[in-house]
Amino acid sequence: MRADARKNYDHLLGVARAAVLEHGADASLRDIARQAGVGLGTLYRHFPTREALLEALLHEGFAAVAERADELADSDGPRDALVTWFRECTRWTYEYRGVTTPMMAAIEDPESALHDSCVTLRAAGARLLVRAQEAGVARPEVDGTDLFALIAALAWLHDQPSTAARADHLFDVLTRAVLRD
Amino acid sequence: MRADARKNYDHLLGVARAAVLEHGADASLRDIARQAGVGLGTLYRHFPTREALLEALLHEGFAAVAERADELADSDGPRDALVTWFRECTRWTYEYRGVTTPMMAAIEDPESALHDSCVTLRAAGARLLVRAQEAGVARPEVDGTDLFALIAALAWLHDQPSTAARADHLFDVLTRAVLRD
DNA sequence: GAATATACGGAGCACTGCTCCGATTTGTCA
DNA sequence: TGACAAATCGGAGCAGTGCTCCGTATATTC
Numbered sequence: 001m002r003a004d005a006r007k008n009y010d011h012l013l014g015v016a017r018a019a020v021l022e023h024g025a026d027a028s029l030r031d032i033a034r035q036a037g038v039g040l041g042t043l044y045r046h047f048p049t050r051e052a053l054l055e056a057l058l059h060e061g062f063a064a065v066a067e068r069a070d071e072l073a074d075s076d077g078p079r080d081a082l083v084t085w086f087r088e089c090t091r092w093t094y095e096y097r098g099v100t101t102p103m104m105a106a107i108e109d110p111e112s113a114l115h116d117s118c119v120t121l122r123a124a125g126a127r128l129l130v131r132a133q134e135a136g137v138a139r140p141e142v143d144g145t146d147l148f149a150l151i152a153a154l155a156w157l158h159d160q161p162s163t164a165a166r167a168d169h170l171f172d173v174l175t176r177a178v179l180r181d
Numbered sequence: 182m183r184a185d186a187r188k189n190y191d192h193l194l195g196v197a198r199a200a201v202l203e204h205g206a207d208a209s210l211r212d213i214a215r216q217a218g219v220g221l222g223t224l225y226r227h228f229p230t231r232e233a234l235l236e237a238l239l240h241e242g243f244a245a246v247a248e249r250a251d252e253l254a255d256s257d258g259p260r261d262a263l264v265t266w267f268r269e270c271t272r273w274t275y276e277y278r279g280v281t282t283p284m285m286a287a288i289e290d291p292e293s294a295l296h297d298s299c300v301t302l303r304a305a306g307a308r309l310l311v312r313a314q315e316a317g318v319a320r321p322e323v324d325g326t327d328l329f330a331l332i333a334a335l336a337w338l339h340d341q342p343s344t345a346a347r348a349d350h351l352f353d354v355l356t357r358a359v360l361r362d
Numbered sequence: 363g364a365a366t367a368t369a370c371g372g373a374g375c376a377c378t379g380c381t382c383c384g385a386t387t388t389g390t391c392a
Numbered sequence: 393t394g395a396c397a398a399a400t401c402g403g404a405g406c407a408g409t410g411c412t413c414c415g416t417a418t419a420t421t422c
Contacts (some may be wrong), residue, residue: 002419006297025391026237029410039371044411101341139357146354150343153334160282162289163330173327177358183388183399210379220402226381 009046012036016047017057023158025054025095051102052113058099062117065089069124078135082128083175086151089125090171095157100155107148120150129178139180150174190227193217197228198238205278206235220324226287232283233294236339239280243298246270250305259316267332270306271352274336281336288329303329310359320361331355 012017017038019027032042044077047053068088072081093100106114107122126144131138153172156168182190195311198218200208210231214224228234248271253262274281287295288303314321335355339348 002368004419028327028408030408035369041413042370043374045369050410067248100403104341104343107279123247139354139378141350141353145347147352149338149341149347149351152341157330157334158336160285160330160333162285163326166326169322170327170330171321173323173331173358174355175358177354177356181362185387186400189401211378213378214402221380222382222403223401227402231379 008036008038008042012038012043012046013056016024016053020036020054020057020099021098025050025099025102029053046099049105049113054099055113055117058096058114059094061082061092062121065092066120069128072083073128076146078128078132079137079179082132082138083156083179085128086147086175086178089121089173090151093142093151094158094167097159100152100159104149118148125151128180132179137180138178147178150178189223189310193219193224193227194237197234198222199237201266201277201280204281206231206280210234230294232287233282235283236294239277239295240298242276243275243302246273247301247305250309252308254312256341258314259309260318260360263313263319264360266306267328267356267359268308268352270302270333271335274332275339275348278340279357281333282341285330285333299329306332310313313360319359324356331359338342 012032015083016027016032019032019035029043030040033040036043047056064090065085069085070087071082075081076084102112102114103118106112107118109115122144125147129138129142129144129147132138133142154167154171157170163170193213196212197208200213200216209240210224211221214221217224228237246269248264250266252264253266257265278305283293283295284299287293288299290296306328310319310323310328313319314323319325335348335352338344338351344351
């Protein structure tokens with residue numbers, strides 16, 4: 001990679017992060033390029049699709065949340081590990097508005113730049129879920145895809161003006177759908 | 182209302198219904214106008230906002246689902262009435278893709294053309310919910326807004342390619358968050 | 363310092379929502 | 393019936409979007 005390309009890539013990523021934090025995952029790509037002092041073609045060369053840009057932006061976070069699942073599996077009991085991870089994962093998605101729709105599309109599309117990260121995240125959750133089910137504290141009819149869907153749904157609800165304020169409460173409500181009473 | 186205006190209004194509504202059924206709630210307004218053989222200005226005069234168009238499209242459905250709640254309250258027990266209405270209401274939203282985001286925005290915005298219909302729907306669900314809670318079969322911490330949010334979340338999940346096929350299963354899962362075990 | 367491969371920038375295309383206003387049609391009243 | 397006023401229409405025009413393409417400029421290599 002050429003030196004100027006590397007510099008543009010890094011700068012672009014920084015500007016994109018700020019833009020996505022402020023305007024959500026559907027921030028204007030033109031604005032990002034302009035704000036980075038770079039042509040639109042340059043942005044598209046480095047990030048051919050919006051998913052590629054999001055992947056570059058979120059990759060570390062995905063990995064950290066997935067790894068956190070294994071940490072919790074070691075340190076906590078089946079029930080606490082699942083609930084804590086579910087909560088932390090959900091909270092993490094709250095940072096980036098509108099990221100949940102591309103994620104739901106990506107997990108179904110192996111060509112998407114976000115696909116692998118989403119699959120990794122789902123698998124991490126599924127491990128904790130199975131463990132909790134084996135311990136008899138989670139409902140047996142729920143699977144990893146359901147858990148992923150619930151996380152995405154909570155993120156979506158957090159993006160909606162009418163339910164953003166009660167996100168924590170909705171998390172508690174949805175937790176009852178996963179846990180055995 | 183002038184005769185030509187009335188004719189355009191009705192025709193526009195028919196074309197819009199087909200377009201929304203096929204392309205979802207964010208169907209191109211230009212396409213709808215073109216397909217109806219009408220200028221864009223005409224469409225905007227009859228339906229000043231997209232919400233106004235959706236309200237005209239969905240008003241009957243909103244009213245029918247709300248009324249259905251009272252029917253079920255008369256005919257069924259607290260638990261069955263709630264679950265059946267929850268299911269029917271959710272299924273109804275499946276007919277129109279992408280309608281849930283504008284609904285969630287509308288219920289918070291009294292100026293929106295969809296506001297009243299959304300409030301009516303939420304109130305209908307809340308009546309059945311309170312009845313079920315008084316009978317001890319629904320969780321006391323859930324309220325009407327939560328129920329509305331769950332319906333919207335299920336509709337959103339149904340719009341996503343990765344979870345559309347398991348919509349019924351997700352309904353069963355989320356029902357456990359509303360009902361007492 | 364010259365040659366080559368790499369990367370850049372932005373004009374251009376097709377689409378979107380939405381506004382505005384001159385042209386047209388309808389209903390009314392003499 | 394015919395003229396007039398009010399209601400309605402149609403689409404050009406503006407600003408924004410995603411995305412492509414290619415002439416130009418820059419970095420690296422020899």
